[in-house]
Amino acid sequence: MIGQGKLLEIQDLRKNYGNKGHVTRALNGVSFDVLKGEFLGIMGPSGSGKTTLLNCIATIMKPTSGRVLLKGDNISSFDSKRLAEYRGSRIGYLFQDFELLDNLTGKENILLPLSIHGVDFAKAREKLHELATFLEITDVLNKFPSQMSGGQKQRVAVARSLISEPDIVLADEPTGALDTRSARNLMNKLTEINRKNERTILMVTHDANAASFCSRILFIQDGVIFHELRRQQSESREEFYERILQLLAQLGGGSANVL
Amino acid sequence: MFFKLIIRNAKRSLKENLIYFATLVVAVASFYIILSLEKQDVIIFLKEFESDAINKLLALMPIVYGFALFLLFFLILFANRYQLNRRSKEFGMYLLLGMRKERLILQLLAEGMFISIWALISGLFIGAFLAELISLTVAKLVGQGIISHQFSLSLTAIVFTVIGFLLIQFIALLILGGKLFYQEIYQLLNDQMDKKQEMGDVKGNIFHIFIGTVLLVIAYWLALFRFNEVEGFILFLALILGCIGTIFFIKGFGKLLGIMASRSEKKSTKGLRTFTFRQFQENVAHKYLSVSVTSILMTLSIILIADGASSILSLDKVYNRETSVYDFTVYGEKEKVEQLLNSEEMAPYVADLNLLEIGHMKRKGEDADGMSISMVDWSKLREELILALPRKERELFESGDIQGYTISPDNPDALNLLGILEIDATIPYLIPESSYNRLLEAVDEEPLNLQANEMVLYLNPDLLPMEQVDNIPVLEQIFKNAAQSKENLLTIDGTAFFLRPSVPMRGLVADRSIEIHSAFIVPDQVFEQLVNRETYETYWNFRIPKKLQDEQGLMMPMKEASEKLSAAGFGFESYLHNFGRQLFYVVAGSYTILYMGILFLIIACTVLALQFLTQMKQTKNRFLTLSMLGAKREQMKKSLRMQVLLTFLLPISLAVVSGAVGIWGLIKAVFIRIDNNPLLFPMSIFFACIVLGIFSIYGMAVSRTAEGEIDKLRWKTNVGE
Numbered sequence: 001m002i003g004q005g006k007l008l009e010i011q012d013l014r015k016n017y018g019n020k021g022h023v024t025r026a027l028n029g030v031s032f033d034v035l036k037g038e039f040l041g042i043m044g045p046s047g048s049g050k051t052t053l054l055n056c057i058a059t060i061m062k063p064t065s066g067r068v069l070l071k072g073d074n075i076s077s078f079d080s081k082r083l084a085e086y087r088g089s090r091i092g093y094l095f096q097d098f099e100l101l102d103n104l105t106g107k108e109n110i111l112l113p114l115s116i117h118g119v120d121f122a123k124a125r126e127k128l129h130e131l132a133t134f135l136e137i138t139d140v141l142n143k144f145p146s147q148m149s150g151g152q153k154q155r156v157a158v159a160r161s162l163i164s165e166p167d168i169v170l171a172d173e174p175t176g177a178l179d180t181r182s183a184r185n186l187m188n189k190l191t192e193i194n195r196k197n198e199r200t201i202l203m204v205t206h207d208a209n210a211a212s213f214c215s216r217i218l219f220i221q222d223g224v225i226f227h228e229l230r231r232q233q234s235e236s237r238e239e240f241y242e243r244i245l246q247l248l249a250q251l252g253g254g255s256a257n258v259l
Numbered sequence: 260m261f262f263k264l265i266i267r268n269a270k271r272s273l274k275e276n277l278i279y280f281a282t283l284v285v286a287v288a289s290f291y292i293i294l295s296l297e298k299q300d301v302i303i304f305l306k307e308f309e310s311d312a313i314n315k316l317l318a319l320m321p322i323v324y325g326f327a328l329f330l331l332f333f334l335i336l337f338a339n340r341y342q343l344n345r346r347s348k349e350f351g352m353y354l355l356l357g358m359r360k361e362r363l364i365l366q367l368l369a370e371g372m373f374i375s376i377w378a379l380i381s382g383l384f385i386g387a388f389l390a391e392l393i394s395l396t397v398a399k400l401v402g403q404g405i406i407s408h409q410f411s412l413s414l415t416a417i418v419f420t421v422i423g424f425l426l427i428q429f430i431a432l433l434i435l436g437g438k439l440f441y442q443e444i445y446q447l448l449n450d451q452m453d454k455k456q457e458m459g460d461v462k463g464n465i466f467h468i469f470i471g472t473v474l475l476v477i478a479y480w481l482a483l484f485r486f487n488e489v490e491g492f493i494l495f496l497a498l499i500l501g502c503i504g505t506i507f508f509i510k511g512f513g514k515l516l517g518i519m520a521s522r523s524e525k526k527s528t529k530g531l532r533t534f535t536f537r538q539f540q541e542n543v544a545h546k547y548l549s550v551s552v553t554s555i556l557m558t559l560s561i562i563l564i565a566d567g568a569s570s571i572l573s574l575d576k577v578y579n580r581e582t583s584v585y586d587f588t589v590y591g592e593k594e595k596v597e598q599l600l601n602s603e604e605m606a607p608y609v610a611d612l613n614l615l616e617i618g619h620m621k622r623k624g625e626d627a628d629g630m631s632i633s634m635v636d637w638s639k640l641r642e643e644l645i646l647a648l649p650r651k652e653r654e655l656f657e658s659g660d661i662q663g664y665t666i667s668p669d670n671p672d673a674l675n676l677l678g679i680l681e682i683d684a685t686i687p688y689l690i691p692e693s694s695y696n697r698l699l700e701a702v703d704e705e706p707l708n709l710q711a712n713e714m715v716l717y718l719n720p721d722l723l724p725m726e727q728v729d730n731i732p733v734l735e736q737i738f739k740n741a742a743q744s745k746e747n748l749l750t751i752d753g754t755a756f757f758l759r760p761s762v763p764m765r766g767l768v769a770d771r772s773i774e775i776h777s778a779f780i781v782p783d784q785v786f787e788q789l790v791n792r793e794t795y796e797t798y799w800n801f802r803i804p805k806k807l808q809d810e811q812g813l814m815m816p817m818k819e820a821s822e823k824l825s826a827a828g829f830g831f832e833s834y835l836h837n838f839g840r841q842l843f844y845v846v847a848g849s850y851t852i853l854y855m856g857i858l859f860l861i862i863a864c865t866v867l868a869l870q871f872l873t874q875m876k877q878t879k880n881r882f883l884t885l886s887m888l889g890a891k892r893e894q895m896k897k898s899l900r901m902q903v904l905l906t907f908l909l910p911i912s913l914a915v916v917s918g919a920v921g922i923w924g925l926i927k928a929v930f931i932r933i934d935n936n937p938l939l940f941p942m943s944i945f946f947a948c949i950v951l952g953i954f955s956i957y958g959m960a961v962s963r964t965a966e967g968e969i970d971k972l973r974w975k976t977n978v979g980e
Contacts, residue, residue, distance in 0.1 A: 060887065081891065088889030099884045103537045115530060116890045160888075 007167060007200050008034035008057070013066035015052050015223075026052040027063065028223035034168070037198035039191065041214035043206060043244075049223040051172065054204045058093065058170050059083045071167060088113035092161030092169040096176035098153045100145040100160075106152075107141040110159045117164065124163060131159040135189060151182030158189065162199070171203040175210045187213040208248060212241035219251070227251075265366060269373040272342060278872065278960060280378060282338040282865050286331045287382020287424050288389060289858055293324055293851075294416035295390045300398040300408050301846055308839035316847050323851055324419070327858060332427040334862050339371070339431050341869040343439065345876055350439065351447030364436035371432040372425075379421055386420070387412060401574060401842055464518065467511025474504030475917070482924035497924075501558070501917060506551040508913065513543030513550070531890065531898040534881075538898070539905045542874050549866055554910035554917075556863040561918030561950065563856030566925060568946045570848030572938055573841075582720040584702055585613070585800040586817055588768040589824060589831040596799045599827055608820040610804035611701035615694045615767055616786070617778070618795035619686050623752070633685040634789070640748040640758075641680070643737045647673040666776075668724040673733045675725060679718070679776050688778035690717060690767075691786035701802065704763050707780070714749075714756045715780035720764045722776055729764040751789070756781075768798055770832040860950060863910070864957035871906050875899075875965050882972055892969055899965045907958050 015027040026049045034040050044050040055061035057068055059075055068076040075086060087093075092113075100109045107128070114124050132138045135155040140148050148156065154174060161169050171190070175183035191213050193199050205211050219227040229247060231240045273280050296302060297317050306313045343350075353363055391410065398408045439447075478501035485493050516536065543550050589596050593614070600609050623632040645656050649671055656677075664678030695715070696706040707715065718728040725731060738760040741748050747755035762780075767773050781789070803816045817835055824831045882895055 058887075084886075084889050084891045086889070087887060093887055099880070099887070101534070101537075101881045101884060103541045103878070103881070104534065108533050108537070112534070112885070113888045115533060116885065116888055116894065118530060 005036050006033045007036040007038075007071060008202070009067070009069040010034075010053075010057070011067045011069070013053070013056060013068065014064045015049075015056060015061070016064045025223050027056070027066075030066070030220070030223070030225055032218060032225060034200060034202055036200055037194070039194040039201045039213065039215045040203070041211040041217040042202070042204045042220060043208075043211055043217055043248075044220035045206065048221045050204045050206075050220050053220065054170060054172055054202075057202065058091065059087060085117070088166075089117050089164045090167050092164070092166040094154070094157055094161050094169060094171035094174045096173040098145070098150075098157045098177070100153055100157060102145045105142050105144055106137060106148065106156045109145070109156055110141075110163055113160060113164045119164065127163060127165075128159075131162055134192075135159055149182070150178050151185060154178060154182070154186055155189065158186070158193075162193065168200045168202060171201060171205075173205055173207075174203065175205070175207055183207075183210065208241060208244045211244055212237050217244065219247070221251070261366070265369045265373060268366075269370045269377075272370070272374060273377065276342055276345065278865075278868055278964060279338050279342045280374070281960075282334060282869070283375065283378035283424075283428070284382040284385060285861055285865070286335060286427075287379055287420060288386035289327060289331065289854075289861075290324070290420040290423050291383055291386030291413075291416050292390050292393070293320065293327060293854060294419050295387075295411070295413040296320055296850070298411040298413045298416070299390070299394045301394070301401060301842070304398075305839055305843050305846065308836055309843045312843055312847070316843075316851075319851070323855070324423070326855075328423050328427060330858065330862055332431065334865055335427050336431040336434065337866055337869055339428075339435050341873050343367070343435055344873055347447045351444050354444045354447065360440050364440060367436050367439070368429070368432050371428060375425060375428045379424060382424070383417060383420060397846075401845070464511045464515040467507050468515065469511075471504045471506070471508025471511055474500045475508060478504055479917075479920045482920055483927065502551075502555050505554050505558075505913060505917070506548065509543065509551045509554060509909070510547040512909070513540055513545075513547050516540050516543065531885070531894060534885070535898045535901045535905075538874070538878070538902050541878075542871065542902070542906055543909060546870055546874075549870060550910055553863040553866050554913045556859045556866075557911055557914035558917040558921065560856045560859035560863065561914060562921040562925070563852050563859065564946050564950065565918070565922045567849040567853035567856055568942055570845050570852070572942055573848075574845050574938075582764070583766045583769070583834065583837065584698060584802070585611075585766070585769045586802045586813070586834045587800065587820060587824070587831055588615075588770065588772050588833075589799045589801075589829050590772065590797075591829045593797045593799075596829060599824075599829065600799060600801060605820070605823060607807065608803055608816055608823070609801045611697070611800075611802045613694065613697040613701065613800045615698075615773075615798040615800055616691050616795065617694075617767075617773065617798070618689055618790040618792070620689050620751075620779070620789050621791045622686060631686055634752040635684050635687060635749065636751075637680060637684050637749045639746065640737070641677065643741075643748065644673045644677050644680075644733070647733045647737065648677075666724060671733075672725055672731050675723070676731070676734060679723070683775075683777045688775050689786050689790050690778050690780045691783045692780055693783050695780050698765055698767070698800075699763065702763070702765060707759065707762065709759065709780075709782045710757070711782060711785075712754060712756055713759055713782070714751075714785075715759045715762045717762075717778040717780050718764055719767070719774075719776055719778075721766050722774065729762060735760050751779075768800060768832070769834050770837045772798065772832050857949070857953070860953050864907075864953060867907055867910065868957050868961045871903060871961050872964055875968060879968065879972070882969060886972060892972075895969050896966045899969065900962050903958055903962045903965065907954065911954065 010030055010032050013027050013030045014025070017024040017026055028049075030049075030053060042050050042053065052061065056063045056076065059068075059078070063076050066076070067074050070086070070090065075083070078086070093099075100106075101112070104112065110128060110131070111121065111124065114121070132141055135158055137152055137155050137159065140152050140156065145153055145156075154177075174190075175186060178186060187210055190201060190203075194201050194215075203210070203214065211217050215231050217229045218225050219229070227247065229240075229243060231237075235243075297320075302313060302317075350363060354360065394411070395408050478497045481493055481497040481500070516539065519536075589600065597614075599605055600612060620634060623634050626632055645653060648656060652671065652674055664674075664681055666675045666678050670678075692707050692709050695717075699706055709715070716734075718725075718731075720728045737748070738758050740746075742757065742760075748758055749756050767775075803813060803820065807816045814835075817833060821831075821833055821835065882890075885895055886892070
């Protein structure tokens with residue numbers, strides 16, 4: 001199920017905000033690996049540093065120190081030109097509020113990464129069809145985002161993140177703006193993509209329900225990783241969910257004690 | 260605190276939004292330029308000769324000013340709306356923090372006034388500078404050294420500029436402030452483009468384009484072929500149809516464009532092409548009304564500028580003295596004038612002195628009804644002229660249906676000649692041969708040396724609408740035939756007279772003291788014999804000596820001679836009057852029209868610019884998303900440049916077509932004359948360059964501003980750094 005080898009290596013990542021007198025350490029030495037084909041979740045309360053971590057991996061933020069290696073390349077040291085080549089083609093993105101361009105149709109939105117990177121449409125025709133069928137969005141391909149439901153919008157966004165067959169998909173609270181049913185539907189689709197196509201997904205969330213779809217979850221607080229949960233082979237999603245809740249409860253108590 | 264905030268915000272507006280500020284400055288400068296017209300050198304100069312006409316022109320200025328005020332009000336409104344839109348989030352924030360709406364609007368008005376003062380200072384400075392520049396250029400260009408330049412600052416113009424500008428700025432801010440008052444904080448905080456996107460069905464769009472094209476074609480047809488019928492109404496109808504047609508066309512075109520963009524699959528992933536087209540489509544289809552209005556304004560602008568420029572073209576007529584010979588004509592007692600002109604004081608200014616004698620021919624008597632009986636019998640000439648008429652006119656003549664005569668450039672020459680002679684030949688003017696010989700001598704032509712039974716039919720080249728009156732083919736042919744067959748075309752008091760062909764025709768006086776269409780030039784003894792002494796008059800004509808002209812130019816000696824003649828108390832006219840009048844037509848015809856034309860163009864460009872930047876601002880997030888998906892800044896800038904180009908190109912393309920038809924129509928209706936003028940080509944290029952120049956400046960400014968926004972893009976913290 002999980003492929004061999006490390007796809008992404010995060011090494012001692014640190015990120016400070018502010019200036020000399022006032023330093024906020026958002027990431028305080030984070031290290032972990034993401035294996036190929038893994039569905040990794042990152043959980044943590046607000047202000048824990050999980051969004052900063054995702055932004056650093058997403059290359060939209062430069063870490064203060066430390067390295068982010070994607071297939072061995074240190075992408076945190078890339079210049080903007082090389083980064084642009086990575087974005088959208090080697091790395092796919094999913095956002096909480098979809099970020100579809102509202103003056104483009106569904107199809108045009110999905111094809112956007114290919115347009116930007118100058119890929120011939122003929123090569124993508126089949127892929128587009130396949131993704132649209134799988135994500136059940138064929139009937140909204142010629143519609144504008146304003147004519148779609150939230151779930152449809154996020155599935156169009158999923159298609160967009162996958163169209164260029166990236167090494168990894170980074171998802172930032174992808175269920176945050178969806179109702180329960182759409183959220184579950186989306187997570188099922190993501191899981192299937194992960195299992196069938198061995199697509200690596202890294203998802204940041206604070207929703208235990210969404211996190212229970214992951215194969216492994218890292219817990220982050222005050223800029224450091226302090227716990228890890230792995231879903232057992234035999235474990236059902238519901239059982240895994242229970243375990244996550246238990247841990248969160250302990251954590252809540254723990255932090256309350258600290259305070 | 261309140262005051263500090265106002266100043267700080269106003270300063271920031273100036274810095275961040277140059278286009279907004281530039282619009283205000285343009286408005287101020289245009290007001291000043293039109294209001295300070297009466298201080299222009301050329302106007303001051305013309306006031307001396309054509310004070311009535313100039314006063315009429317100046318009386319029109321308040322209307323032009325009012326019209327400019329009206330147009331610029333909308334521009335200011337648009338500019339302010341754009342500026343407030345940019346800051347809506349900030350306003351939302353103020354309100355969220357508990358600022359009262361009344362206070363916010365008060366603050367806006369105060370900021371607006373503060374910026375207005377800056378705009379007024381800069382605008383007046385630029386306006387005064389431009390007015391000086393125009394004044395100086397025009398004086399140098401047309402004045403030939405007699406129009407002196409003087410620095411002038413019109414105080415009334417400044418006062419009215421300030422009042423007018425502050426008024427429209429205040430009203431605009433009040434209207435926008437009122438709108439703000441009714442907006443919810445949520446709307447202010449989330450200022451996004453209207454999310455509603457519609458594809459529009461293909462059929463509907465084609466229908467729109469079809470309707471638009473049909474209306475435009477009808478308007479073009481009216482302008483080209485039906486212009487002279489019920490003039491005003493047809494013009495109005497063509498204008499209305501053209502406007503509606505433009506709106507339909509652009510509406511249909513904008514949407515169709517988007518559909519076309521999504522149809523071509525092959526190219527759909529070629530760079531940001533689809534995105535570019537969709538942005539353009541959004542800009543055009545959703546704002547089709549204002550895009551159409553800019554297109555219409557541009558059309559009007561092109562037509563007005565062409566019209567104004569054609570007036571400048573006729574400037575060479577002002578200097579062109581093909582037919583005019585004399586610089587001065589003095590009237591008064593023959594001997595006294597002669598004495599003055601030969602005096603020591605005047606002599607240096609006098610060359611080719613010529614006494615022109617003129618008078619009516621005597622009458623044979625009166626008939627029973629008291630009508631004059633003429634000594635002239637020109638029935639043979641009349642017959643020949645009728646024969647030379649085109650068939651249609653000839654039939655009218657022969658049936659006796661012709662009631663009166665009009666002399667116009669549209670008539671065949673023979674018809675005009677018939678008209679002139681019917682009116683003049685009963686009691687024609689007589690000019691002695693010697694007078695005309697001296698005139699011919701002055702321009703180095705052969706003297707006439709008329710035989711005792713020979714005469715010349717003089718036709719005044721300044722008043723008759725025919726080209727080259729000294730060589731009218733019809734007349735030449737008739738004269739030649741008559742000479743060959745020894746036939747008499749005309750008799751005076753029973754004596755046959757031969758008509759001398761191909762005599763050069765020149766103006767008899769310096770300007771207009773003698774306004775006659777035709778005269779008979781006869782040998783001196785015939786003149787003495789036939790002239791009616793009661794109508795006998797004399798005019799002294801002279802020219803400024805060539806040598807003096809070479810030394811000082813024509814205008815300066817002319818001015819000096821005028822002063823001396825005035826001092827001596829004689830009535831006189833000079834070529835300056837002629838020059839002044841012609842110049843007036845040019846100035847009146849070009850100044851206000853060019854002003855309006857350029858104003859329209861600037862308004863159209865500003866509207867396009869502001870609209871583009873508003874859309875850009877409202878859809879800023881799209882560019883962030885694009886950069887997340889890997890778009891490079893250069894890629895996005897390229898797309899933006901393309902969007903700007905398309906946004907500007909669409910309305911101007913249509914405007915160029917409509918404008919060309921409009922100009923063509925005006926040429927056909929002879930509103931614009933462009934006969935083979937050597938200046939035509941350079942002048943067209945010059946004004947085309949001005950239009951293109953203004954256009955490109957705006958396009959480039961918008962591109963720059965938009966690209967600047969791209970550079971400022973930040974994804975939460977830092978994109979692509």
